[in-house]
Amino acid sequence: xxxxNFTIRKLHEGLMKKEFSAVEVAxxxxxxxxxxDKKYGAYLRLTKDxxxxxxxxxxxxxxxGEEMGLLAGxxxxxxxVILMNGEIVSAGSQILSKYCASFDATVISxxxxxxxxxxxxxxxxxxxxxxxxxxxxxxxxxxxxxxxxVPGGSSGGSAVAVAGGLAAFxxxxxxxxxxRQPAGFCGVVGLKPTYGAVSRxxxxxxxxxxxxxxxxxxxxxxxxxxxQAIAGKDPFDATSAEHNWSNVMDFDVACLKGLTIGxxxxxxxxxxEEAVRQELDFAREKFEKFGLKFKEVSLPHTEFxxxxxxxxxxxxxxxxxxxxxxxxxxxxxxxxxxxxEIYFEQRGRGFGKEVKRRILLxxxxxxxxxxxxxxxxxxxxxxxxxRDFEHVFHPSSDGGVDVLFTPVxxxxxxxxxxxxxxxxxxxxxxxxxxxxxxxxxxxLSVPVRKYVVGSGKLPVxxxxxxxxxSEQKLLSLGRAYEDSFNQL
Ligand code: GLN
Numbered sequence: 001x002x003x004x005n006f007t008i009r010k011l012h013e014g015l016m017k018k019e020f021s022a023v024e025v026a027x028x029x030x031x032x033x034x035x036x037d038k039k040y041g042a043y044l045r046l047t048k049d050x051x052x053x054x055x056x057x058x059x060x061x062x063x064x065g066e067e068m069g070l071l072a073g074x075x076x077x078x079x080x081v082i083l084m085n086g087e088i089v090s091a092g093s094q095i096l097s098k099y100c101a102s103f104d105a106t107v108i109s110x111x112x113x114x115x116x117x118x119x120x121x122x123x124x125x126x127x128x129x130x131x132x133x134x135x136x137x138x139x140x141x142x143x144x145x146x147x148x149x150v151p152g153g154s155s156g157g158s159a160v161a162v163a164g165g166l167a168a169f170x171x172x173x174x175x176x177x178x179x180r181q182p183a184g185f186c187g188v189v190g191l192k193p194t195y196g197a198v199s200r201x202x203x204x205x206x207x208x209x210x211x212x213x214x215x216x217x218x219x220x221x222x223x224x225x226x227x228q229a230i231a232g233k234d235p236f237d238a239t240s241a242e243h244n245w246s247n248v249m250d251f252d253v254a255c256l257k258g259l260t261i262g263x264x265x266x267x268x269x270x271x272x273e274e275a276v277r278q279e280l281d282f283a284r285e286k287f288e289k290f291g292l293k294f295k296e297v298s299l300p301h302t303e304f305x306x307x308x309x310x311x312x313x314x315x316x317x318x319x320x321x322x323x324x325x326x327x328x329x330x331x332x333x334x335x336x337x338x339x340x341e342i343y344f345e346q347r348g349r350g351f352g353k354e355v356k357r358r359i360l361l362x363x364x365x366x367x368x369x370x371x372x373x374x375x376x377x378x379x380x381x382x383x384x385x386x387r388d389f390e391h392v393f394h395p396s397s398d399g400g401v402d403v404l405f406t407p408v409x410x411x412x413x414x415x416x417x418x419x420x421x422x423x424x425x426x427x428x429x430x431x432x433x434x435x436x437x438x439x440x441x442x443x444l445s446v447p448v449r450k451y452v453v454g455s456g457k458l459p460v461x462x463x464x465x466x467x468x469x470s471e472q473k474l475l476s477l478g479r480a481y482e483d484s485f486n487q488l
Contacts, residue, residue: 003020003025003028004028004029004032004165004166005165005218006168007168007218007219007221007222008070008071008074008168008169008217008221008222008225008226009070009221009222009225011025011073011074011168012068012070012071012072012073012074015058015062015068015072015073016062016068018062021055021059021062021073022054022055022056022058022059022062022072022073022115022117023052023055023056023059025055025073025074025075025117026051026052026055026075026117026119029075029117029119029166029167029168030046030048030051030119032165032166033046033119033120033166036164036165036166037164037166039142039147040141040142040144040147040160040164040166041123041139041140041141041142041157041160042077042122042123042141042156042157042158042160042161042164042166043077043119043120043121043122043123043157043161043166044080044090044092044120044121044122044123044138044139044157045080045087045088045120045121046119046120046121047084047087047118047119047120047121048120050084050086050087050118051075051117051118051119051120054112054115054116054117054118055073055117057115058072058073058115058117059073061115068115069114069115069229070114070225071111071114071115071116071225071226071229072114072115072116073115073116073117074116074117074168074169075116075117075118075119075167075168076111076116076117076118076119076167076168076169076170076171076226077118077119077120077121077122077157077158077161077162077166077167077169077170077171078108078118078120078121078122078158078170078171079121079122079124079128079155079157079158079170079171079172079173080092080121080122080123080124080157081124081127081128081173081203081204081206082105082107082108082171082173082202082203082204082213083101083103083104083105083108083202083203083204084101084104084105084108084118085101085102085103085104085108086100086101087100087101087121088100088101088121089101089121089204090121090138091124091126091127091128091204092123092124092125092126092127092128092135092136092137092138092154093126093127093137093350093351093352093355094137094332094349094350094351094352095324095329095330095332095346095347095350095351096204096324096329096330096350097330097332098330098331098332099329099330100330101202103202104202105199105201105202105203105213106199106201106202106230106234106236106237107171107198107199107202107203107213107230108202110229110230111229111230114229116229119161119166119167121157122141122155122156122157122158122160122161122170123136123138123139123141123156123157124136124153124154124155124156124157124158124172124178125153125154125156125178125354126351126352126354126355127204127206127317127321127355128154128155128173128175128178128204128206128211129154129206129317129354129355129358130153130154130354130426131152131153131154131177131178131181131419131426131427131429131430132150132151132152132153132156132414132416132419132420132426132429133150133151133152133153133154133155133156133157133182134150134153134416134417134420135153135154135352135353135354135355137352140416141156141157141160142160142416143160143185143186143413144160144163144164144186144453145163145186145187145413145451145453145455145457145458145459146413146456146458148415148416149185149413149414149415149416149458150185150413150414150415150416150418151163151182151185151186151413152181152182152183152184152185152186152409152413153178153181153182154173154175154178154182155170155172155173155174155178155179155182155216156182156186158170158171158172158179158182158216159172159182159183159185159186159188159190159216160182160186161216162186162188162216162217162218163186163187163188163453164453165453168217168218168222169215169216169217169218169222169223169226170215170216170217171213171214171215171216171226171230172190172213172214172215172216173203173206173211173212173213173214174190174192174211174212174213174214174433174437175206175207175210175211175212175313175437176207176210176309176313176430176433176434176437177192177408177409177429177430177432177433177434177437179191179192179214179215179216179445180192180408180433180443180444180445180461180463181408181409181429181430181433181445182216183216183408183445183447183461184408184409184445184447184459184460184461184463185409185412185413185459185461186413186459187447187450187451187459187461188216188217188218188447189215189216189217189218189219189220189222189223189444189445189446189447189478190214190215190216190223190444190445190461191214191215191223191224191227191442191443191444191445191471191474191475192212192214192433192436192437192442192443192444192445193212193213193214193227193231193442193471194212194241194440194441194442194468194469194470194471195209195210195212195239195437195440195441195468196239196240196241196440197212197227197231197232197240197241197243197245197442197469197471198212198213198214198227198230198231198232198240199213199230199232199233199234199236199237199240200212200213200237200239200240201234201236201237201240202236205316205320206313206316206317206320207312207313207316207317207320208239208316208320209312209316210309210312210313210316210437210438213230214227215227215230219479219482220444220446220475220478220479220481220482221249221475221479221482223444223475223478224248224249224471224475224479225249227245227248227471227475228245228248228249231243231245231248231471232245241469243469245471247472248471248472248475249472249475250472250476251475251476251479251480252476253476253480253484255476256290256292256476256477256480257290257291257292259292259293259402259403259473259477260292260293260294260295260400260401260402261287261292261293261294261295261401261402261403261404261405262294262295262296262297262392262399262401262402262403262404262405263284263294263295263296263297263404263405263406264296264297264298264299264302264392264404264406265296265297265298266298266299266300266302266303267299267302267406267407267432268280268406268407271410271428271431272407272410272411273410273411273412275412275458275460276407276409276410276411276412276460277407279448279449279460279462280405280407280448280460280462282448282449283405283448283462283481284405286481286484287405287477287481290480290484294405295399295401297392297399297401297404298388298392299385299388299389299392299435300388301381301384301385301387301388301435302385302388302431302435304381304384304385305385305431305434305435305438306427306428306430306431306434307378307381308378308381308382308385308438309430309434309437309438310361310427311361311365311374311375311377311378312375312378312379312382312438313358313362314358314359314361314362314365315362315365315366315375315378316362317355317358317359317362318358318359318360318361318362318363318366319362319366321351321355321359324346324347324350324351325342325343325346325347326342326343326345326346326347326350327342331346332345332346332349332350333345333346333349333350354423357423365378382438382439385435385438385439386438386439386440388435388439389404389435389436389439389441389465389467390467392404393466393467402466402473403464403465403466403470403473403474403477404463404464404465404466405462405463405464406432406462406463406465407432407460407461407462407463408432408433408445408460408461408462408463409429409430409432409433409461410428410429410431410432411429412458412460413458413459414429432463433463436463436465440468441465441466441467441468442465442466442468442469442470442471442474443463443464443465443466443474444463444464444471444474444475444477444478445461445462445463446461446462446463446464446478446481446482447459447460447461448460448461448462464477464478
């Protein structure tokens with residue numbers, strides 16, 4: 001049975017009907033990983049002991065006739081920034097190569113409770129800084145649709161794990177696009193939740209006012225199932241929001257027909273590749289046939305998004321990464337006992353080029369004399385960007401749209417090595433995902449068409465953006481697109 005391509009519901013049904021056991025599911029996926037991942041490089045470390053412990057427990061409960069939730073016995077992969085008790089978690093960095101987590105992230109404890117099977121840790125850009133996974137200090141990860149191209153980043157390994165059939169779903173983190181962009185590049189679904197919807201407790205922080213954990217999945221429904229399991233208030237994360245998510249999986253096609261979809265003109269201007277534009281037109285026509293109305297709107301501060309992000313984010317990075325001093329967490333600086341020497345060795349050797357670049361940038365924009373000119377100014381621009389969105393979603397404004405429809409990325413997946421020497425070009429890859437992050441809004445990345453790996457075609461994703469806590473609407477639209485229109 002080809003369970004590696006099963007949806008969550010199908011896996012659940014098979015497990016409940018005892019067509020296969022959770023231990024068999026785990027074993028099948030580990031076999032596939034062993035065979036296939038050599039060419040992809042999605043996984044950094046496998047968590048076999050934890051996986052089989054959970055799987056055996058699930059099998060016992062099923063044997064006892066217990067009613068199990070949808071995620072019981074479903075195997076998943078985690079980005080290398082999400083803590084799991086007793087496992088090495090390194091954020092793709094040498095500085096944490098020996099760091100062993102001493103507790104579970106809240107998302108992990110929630111998935112454990114559900115009985116989901118943790119297969120292992122996936123590769124990512126160091127401390128989630130990058131758009132191609134090439135900034136990992138461990139290995140390259142390749143796009144399964146074309147091995148000469150990048151999978152996107154920073155959660156590239158998590159996207160590939162799902163696209164390559166090496167996990168039923170995976171977790172990533174998104175600060176400026178790191179779930180949506182790799183999902184688009186790899187032809188899978190990715191959800192960046194509303195800021196505060198999912199607890200960040202146990203997530204190795206990059207930029208705390210932007211970071212959110214979210215799922216990668218084969219289908220929108222699967223992404224919704226995972227999101228519902230991990231979302232909700234957490235006493236360990238003061239920024240997590242009190243919100244009732246019990247209706248998030250409600251799927252009412254009739255309700256969707258009256259929605260108005262906004263097309264922000266700034267997202268369809270210069271710099272978008274022709275192939276991306278054509279695919280977006282294709283998706284839009286499908287939506288129109290379904291009865292949805294489209295309307296052009298403007299988000300006038302979009303062009304300042306990347307510049308604003310590259311001030312706010314490094315400022316928070318410089319503060320967040322100060323903790324890796326070689327005294328706490330783990331020590332890679334050997335044979336030195338003077339404090340100053342330890343700092344130099346640890347941080348000098350432990351961090352890669354991009355991380356150092358951002359720490360320097362962040363320290364600069366926060367420093368006396370520059371704070372007002374850069375950091376304070378960027379905070380004001382951030383507000384303007386958020387206000388653009390509030391305006392178009394406001395019912396009485398000239399926008400008055402329910403959801404926005406945009407490309408995920410301006411380009412197709414690029415070649416490995418193509419942008420590594422040009423950080424600015426790399427940063428621009430996130431021009432369409434960054435504004436949403438700055439505004440704290442939810443956004444869903446859906447493949448325009450599902451290409452089978454090996455078909456020789458490169459996937460393109462569209463992005464649906466909604467007001468805060470509009471996940472149910474985004475997921476419904478995404479599901480309607482998949483169910484009714486998606487052509488294999
Ligand atoms: N690519 C963006 C960056 O390099 C976004 C990263 C992310 O979302 N973690 O910062």
